[in-house]
Amino acid sequence: MVTLSNVRFSEILFVHFCDQSLSESKLKRSLGLVTMKVLMMHSSKGDNLMIKQVKSKKIYEIVAEQLTDMIQKSEFKPGERLPSVQQLSEDFNVGRSAIREALSALKAMGMIEIRQGEGTFVKKVAMNLSDRMIPSILEQEDLKQLFEVRKLNETGAASIAAEKRTDADLRKLERILREMKLAEGDGRLGEQADIDFHMAIVAAAGNHMLERLMATISETVEESMKEARQLFLYSNEEKMIQLYQEHFRIYEAIRDGDKEQAYQAMYDHIAGVEKAIFLHDGADL
Secondary structure: OOOOOOOHHHHHEEEOOOOOOOHHHHHHHHOOOOOEEEEEEEOOOOOOEEEOOOOOOOHHHHHHHHHHHHOOOOOOOOOOOOOOHHHHHHHHOOOHHHHHHHHHHHHHOOOEEEEEOEEEEEEEOHHHHOOOOHHHHHHHHHHHHHHHHHHHHHHHHHHHHHHHHHHHHHHHHHHHHHHHOOOOOOHHHHHHHHHHHHHHHHOOOHHHHHHHHHHOHHHHHHHHHHHHHHHOOOOOHHHHHHHHHHHHHHHHHHHHHOOOHHHHHHHHHHHHHHHHHHOOOOOOO
């Protein structure tokens, strides 16, 4: 019998098994909706306990992952109507607010669509979405904080760049915009051009401290940009054109030396991307 004193039972899951090769996917299925703090493993050979720290997940994140898994396994097929929020709440044995948050996350990933007065349906493109989008989008609180940081840093960078930019900076931004235009419809090239554009503006601001600050969050920023472009790409061509125009307006303001307009154009762009990812539109789910 495996026991551990001074640890609340509600915060741990005891897993006693002979084979220690339990896969992550099998473990997730075994966990169901348990929020896990500590995983304890013990072999039949009497080996010492191994304790593995596991990041606690919010209920809606676990629900969203399970719904995603069901969609990917065609338990919910493209075009199929999902059960109501009330029914899902009963099926998962969680509150309706957790179901709504989970559905919002899936909607942001482009996996489902909400039709006013009809319900929630699996989108036909859901099976084609990259798996890498799932973990980072589900960390909604982290992304919200990231967008707050981007609004503070990149709006300031755009404003300063409008004042300090050189001819070389403008030529670089123009070249990136051409690449972005040519890359419409090509996700990988478009993502790289998007990233290059924002980093070029930070460089044009000529503030090394700001560059260092952006470098510390660059990987997370890049992932959020990739996810946003995925959402636009799976929406329609007009959205991709809109994304390009937003970047062009930022460039124009920097080119014209208009600090206030550069600030506003960057803010509007980042806020628009944020809205595309977090689609809490209050629709009847």
